[in-house]
Amino acid sequence: MRSVGISNLRCLANIINEAIDEIESVYAAADIPFPALDAPFNPADPAEALLQNPTVEGATLNIIAAAAQLSATVASPAVSALNASQAFHISACLRAASEVNVVEVLREAGPAGLHANQIAAPSKTDPLLLARILRLLAVHNIFREVTPNVFANNRISSVLDKGKPSKVLFESPNERLMGTSGFVALLELTADYDMKGVAMLADTILHPKAGELGFNRAYGTTESWWDWLHRPENVYQMQRFDIAMQGTAASESMDTIHKGAGDVLVDVGGGNGHTSLAIAQKNPGLRVVVQDLEDTIKDSKIHWKANLPTHVESQMVDFQVHDFHTPQPVPNAAVFMLRHILHNWSDERAANILRHLRDAAQPTTKLVVIDRIPVSAGRVLDPGENTIPGSTRPSAPAPLLPNWGVAKPSVYYLDVTMHCMLGGVERTLEHFVEVFAKGGWKLVRVYHPEGSVNSHIVGVPAD
Template identity: 25%
Template sequence: MTGAWVSRAVATAVELGVLDRLGEGPADTGSLAEGLGLHPDRLDRLLRLLAAVGVVRERDGRHEPTRVGSHLRRGHPSGMAELALLYDSDMFGDSWEHLADAVRTGRTAFGEAHGTDVFSYLERHPRDAELYTAGMAAGGRFSTHIPDVYDFGGVRTVVDLGGGAGELLAAVLAAAPGAHGVLVERPAALAAARERLGAFADAGRCDLVEADFREGVPEGADVYLLSRVLHNWSDEDARGLLRHCRRSMAPGGRVLVAERILPDEGRPWLSLVLDVHMMVMTPGAERTERGYEELLRSAGLTTREILDLPLEMRLLVAGPVPQP
């Protein structure tokens, strides 16, 4: 029941710069408080909690980050600081306060809290959009493992639909030197993607496209990547997107779906927490293997294999339904 308090304490340490300062070297509470303009006693009590949950440790009267704490410094490659701030944001927190409304009515809690859907909201709130893009990039670090489990050899064109800051597409292009990539995203995310994919774009290996993929997708790709995309959408919208991919793909093409695909039996807790988060934020869900196969079949596709990734993520490889 106190999980929300702990996550707020961690996010507060990130917000106040405590972990950034400790990343520069150990410090006692007094000097740390003086340097950051904080109340010494209150800071000490916060640090005690952070030590109890394994974020910092105390040695000879001075505090230093643990391995976990070092990942929570701003600018760390893991992006965990940005993810902590996103999960602690009013954008998320205000939405979760309406969970009961979502369960009662079937509407999204985000809509109850903010009066619109997530993506329309982000278009009108650039600061939150920047935080969202950074947090999603951090949460998508698993995607760099996709080329380890799926062979992109021989692939000519890869289209990453809703690919965020471009971390996955960059990993694919690095693993498949002969491939050309296309990233389709909304404007706020494309700004970060231009920085991540700039070298590939300059080499003529990547195009960045501003578009709504629900209305159509680029034609003729060998692979369409959908990483944490379908869980944002209702069955109707997800089915429509999969149909666009099926109509547009090159002969022998594939759709790769990276999601927390729930096993038909079993209760993986992290995936189920995030399934309720999707209920709060979107009309989508974390679907079961059977649920994805039903969606795929309705779009003329079928599951070829499901491969395991870190953090309960799985990669579903889909291809056209074989013709009789």
């Protein structure tokens, strides 16, 4: 047993060393230094583009997974468990730093950084408390403590930069996220009401009440998350959510969804239509129908007029008020697209949504569901003969977890969030097959667009 343990340690170390060799060879060939942790993130730096190199991407996954597994192997299990139980502090402190615009203040100060007294002054927050918050984050390599109580941005903290002068952010706090990429909005909402809702997970498991989710317990409401978000007093919360959702589509590849000129794409529950707009930009002959609730459709019209006015002027896009829990009014669609819709709902509600689409479908209609697909942390020894095209995915080398563990954790975080906030679920492929069938569709193909965390799950009308 002893030799097996040491062998695994060496194996993990070898994976890390081999991955470092691969990364260094790519950067050496380009004669570019690897980005430094202490320097702010610069998206225009050629070194950042090299991180998208397939060799570097693969090596990076192996390093993160192996380093985490190596740490978990050698660390005290009690300490590891206790540290995991306190990880919520990171979320809370990260949101606090973002809400008081620390990153922008430090960006303007430069690499020498600022004392906590000066960082806290614009927001009139307690400098001692702010220093403690930033120190906890610096311990986790978010921000850099240059000298005691003097902090500066680093590679990780700087991605929270909203790209505006700090003075503007403090003068117009309700507009601080407008015009941004959406990343900071996503981070803040995740560390805000998502964290509060998930905190009630054990309470709702141990003391369940019919129809009550973690969100309901945390916020003391019987309303759904969507109804609560649409309250008049939650205008800022709704704005932040919309901006965050736009950000999640910024780098999404839509090449697998394009259809021919004259075809109709229905963006079901499309929000402001940012996803179908990206498709229409690449395929001007495609007719688009954006469907959502009344308040959201108003925003969709504004978004399309600002970003693709030619499609609006030529009446190639229609904005339709529609609740996808009711019968689908468009009978001639080439594609029904649901991006980040089904994961919000239970199997029963999801199947009902799909059934309405099936009832309106032509024999040639395609269903495209854009969602994430979690995979097991255990190895699949025999995938079987009847695998769905595109379903087989690469797995990490042993002794790493086959799904790369903490190197790819986001879908597992999101799965618990969906349960606690909406009663939804991130579905495995087998789970999708079942839900498609209940809704009258046959799952026939899966695409995994390069550079995207999402999968495109394709269905056709079932016989």
